[in-house]
Structure formats: structure tokens, C-alpha cells
Amino acid sequence: MLKEKVLNAINEQINAEQYSSLLYLSMSAWFSDKGLPGFANWMYVQYQEEMTHANKFFNYVNERGGKVTLKAIGQMPTEWGSIIEVVEATLAHEQYVTDLINNLVDIALQEKDHATQSFLKWFVDEQVEEEANVKEILDTLKLVNGQGNGIFMLDRELRGRTFVDATVPA
Numbered sequence: 001m002l003k004e005k006v007l008n009a010i011n012e013q014i015n016a017e018q019y020s021s022l023l024y025l026s027m028s029a030w031f032s033d034k035g036l037p038g039f040a041n042w043m044y045v046q047y048q049e050e051m052t053h054a055n056k057f058f059n060y061v062n063e064r065g066g067k068v069t070l071k072a073i074g075q076m077p078t079e080w081g082s083i084i085e086v087v088e089a090t091l092a093h094e095q096y097v098t099d100l101i102n103n104l105v106d107i108a109l110q111e112k113d114h115a116t117q118s119f120l121k122w123f124v125d126e127q128v129e130e131e132a133n134v135k136e137i138l139d140t141l142k143l144v145n146g147q148g149n150g151i152f153m154l155d156r157e158l159r160g161r162t163f164v165d166a167t168v169p170a
């Protein structure tokens, strides 16, 4: 059985992952509208990944005999000023999610919930990868100054990104 403090924090995290998912879907729509199918595809893949994160927490709560309480998902942004701005917002959001995950680990430690601590390790590792992935794209964008042929090349590369459900063991 999950302790109340842990359960409440995980329910908040489910909401945050669902928000992340819709934020990235909104970014995907923005990129599509700007004629950047590769960037739109990348964000659509991110949207799908975030759904699997929310569902991983959802299934964990059920497995531990807790009750998932779904909450309203707030309004996410729909407009950005430039391609770089979207990717910077993505990195800032992933850094925010990393803080949330670290906070969850702290709560699990305080509550001596070793099972949750062990479960959260996957997310701790995932955040390192997610931040590095976005940072790499942001660095490339800065190199090409967010414009011209460089954008075209990067967009073409991002078309190749495919969704893989990393929450399911290979």
C-alpha cells in the first residue's frame, strides 16, 4: 500500500506527464503549421512518449493498491516566436520535470518507500536522456542560427524519429 504523501505526489506527477504530452502535441501542431514536418514528427513522438510515462505511473499506483485521481490538465501554450524558442521551452520543461522527479525521489526516501524509490530510478535515468536529446537539437539549431539550409537538413533528420515505448522492457 502506498503512503498518502507518496500517492499524492505520484498523482501530481501523472498530471504533469499528461500536461507534458499535450504541450508537445501543441508544439507538434505549431511545427506542422510552419511547414516543418520533421520537427512536427519529433514532437509527436515526444507526445507519445510522455503518454507512456503517465501510464507507467498510472499502472504503478494500481499495482501498489492505490487509487489514481486524474486532475484537469491546464491550458498549454499554442504559440511561440521562433523554432529556437520552442526547443528552448522544451528543454526548460524537461528540466522542470527532472526537478519534479527528484522531488518524488526525496519523498519516497523520507517515507522509507524503497519500492517507489526503485521504481523511480527508471525516470531518473530517462530524464538524463531526455535533457541530453533536446540539448543536442538546441545546440544544432544555434549552430545554424535557427534558419536556412541548416533547418531544412535538421528537419529532414527529425523526420526519421520513430516512437518506441521505452517503458516496455525489450
Ligand code: FEO
Pocket (backbone or CB within 6 Å): 017, 020, 049, 050, 053, 094, 097, 130
Ligand atoms: Fe516524462 Fe519528458 O518527461
